[in-house]
Amino acid sequence: MELSESVQKGFQMLADPGCFDSNAFTLLLRAAFQSLLDAQADEAVLDHPDLKHIDPVVLKYCHAAAATYILEAGKHRADKSTLSTYLEDCKFDRERIELFCTEYQNNKNSLETLLGSIGRSLPHITDVSWRLEYQIKTNQLHKMYRPTYLVTLNVQNTDSQSYPEISFSCSMEQLQDLVGKLKDASKSLERATQL
Amino acid sequence: MLLELSEEHKEHLAFLPQVDSAVVAEFGRIAVEFLRRSANPKIYEGAARKLSVSSDAVQHGVEGLTYLLTESSKLMISELDFQDSVFVLGFSEELNKLLLQLYLDNRKEIRTILSELAPSLLSYHNLEWRLDVQLASRSLRQQIKPAVTIKLHLNQNGDHNTKVLQTDPATLLYLVQQLEQALEEMKTNHCRRVVRNIK
Numbered sequence: 001m002e003l004s005e006s007v008q009k010g011f012q013m014l015a016d017p018g019c020f021d022s023n024a025f026t027l028l029l030r031a032a033f034q035s036l037l038d039a040q041a042d043e044a045v046l047d048h049p050d051l052k053h054i055d056p057v058v059l060k061y062c063h064a065a066a067a068t069y070i071l072e073a074g075k076h077r078a079d080k081s082t083l084s085t086y087l088e089d090c091k092f093d094r095e096r097i098e099l100f101c102t103e104y105q106n107n108k109n110s111l112e113t114l115l116g117s118i119g120r121s122l123p124h125i126t127d128v129s130w131r132l133e134y135q136i137k138t139n140q141l142h143k144m145y146r147p148t149y150l151v152t153l154n155v156q157n158t159d160s161q162s163y164p165e166i167s168f169s170c171s172m173e174q175l176q177d178l179v180g181k182l183k184d185a186s187k188s189l190e191r192a193t194q195l
Numbered sequence: 196m197l198l199e200l201s202e203e204h205k206e207h208l209a210f211l212p213q214v215d216s217a218v219v220a221e222f223g224r225i226a227v228e229f230l231r232r233s234a235n236p237k238i239y240e241g242a243a244r245k246l247s248v249s250s251d252a253v254q255h256g257v258e259g260l261t262y263l264l265t266e267s268s269k270l271m272i273s274e275l276d277f278q279d280s281v282f283v284l285g286f287s288e289e290l291n292k293l294l295l296q297l298y299l300d301n302r303k304e305i306r307t308i309l310s311e312l313a314p315s316l317l318s319y320h321n322l323e324w325r326l327d328v329q330l331a332s333r334s335l336r337q338q339i340k341p342a343v344t345i346k347l348h349l350n351q352n353g354d355h356n357t358k359v360l361q362t363d364p365a366t367l368l369y370l371v372q373q374l375e376q377a378l379e380e381m382k383t384n385h386c387r388r389v390v391r392n393i394k
Binding site: 074075076077112115116118119121122123124125126127128130132134136138140141142143144145147149150151153155166167168169170172174175176177178179181182183184185186188189192193 | 269306315316318321322323343361363371390
């Protein structure tokens with residue numbers, strides 16, 4: 001993991017009981033996790049009365065350092081020993097290391113889910129709806145009598161947050177072909193998971 | 196249901212008894228060919244010269260035949276109705292039989308061509324799929340995230356369109372389930388009754 005000097009400096013401040021007493025340390029740590037993981041976290045996450053005695057610049061600096069480190073650790077799936085080693089290097093005492101690791105462990109799943117959801121991907125199919133019709137005639141052709149399906153795929157775009165739809169019509173044979181191919185895909189998915 | 200033939204139409208068709216049946220058969224072939232692709236006026240001139248008639252007469256004859264065939268195919272009239280409709284033209288027995296045969300032989304194809312004139316939406320053509328597993332991304336390493344990538348081929352009025360989409364395994368199973376239900380619908384009593392009774 002590549003971490004900048006400012007992260008290290010921030011952590012060294014966090015390690016110092018003169019700067020952050022036990023309570024303040026815990027609060028800041030929790031605030032860091034909260035602002036990353038809680039979608040509704042408001043900007044006043046550092047506004048706790050027990051943090052008022054600390055210089056706001058220091059608070060923000062350490063909060064940023066903690067958040068940066070947490071994201072990097074999550075990205076690389078750091079284990080407890082990696083975390084401990086780094087925190088020891090920043091002169092954390094045993095108690096604070098344990099606290100950090102516990103908080104990290106509690107929030108690990110949410111963190112990894114959040115990180116996994118960031119990124120570009122192809123438009124994602126989320127839903128399908130269908131309509132069955134029986135065609136009787138057009139103005140060019142009478143006595144048609146044939147069933148057709150209208151299928152709509154709901155699609156979600158990751159970057160533009162738009163929800164376009166793809167609609168197409170198909171005959172019964174074509175729908176059978178489509179379903180057959182999707183079933184092949186899901187069978188081979190099943191087989192792959194059994195390997 | 197009988198075909199209504201206008202006076203003008205009957206005039207155009209009146210040319211047909213003046214030539215022999217081989218020529219009428221040839222006109223029939225030209226008519227269907229013109230429906231498949233577009234009309235080529237040069238053919239009229241060639242035929243006109245060979246038959247020593249005006250190219251207009253040939254053109255009218257072929258067009259009259261074309262209209263007769265397309266209207267009959269569109270309405271899907273029965274053999275009997277076709278014979279009765281043609282009867283009013285006062286052609287010979289042989290010519291009537293020839294026309295009927297022309298109608299029956301080409302009806303299916305003409306109806307396919309006519310169906311392409313209907314307003315059309317994007318229609319399904321083909322589907323290709325691929326199984327992918329995402330192993331890492333810029334924001335998270337050491338992942339195992341399965342996904343199914345799908346290339347959907349669609350057609351609209353001859354334009355080929357492809358869309359590349361993705362879905363996760365759970366949604367794939369859901370899609371299969373939903374679409375299988377759609378296919379099952381045609382076998383229900385309700386749909387069977389409708390199909391039986393609308394003729």
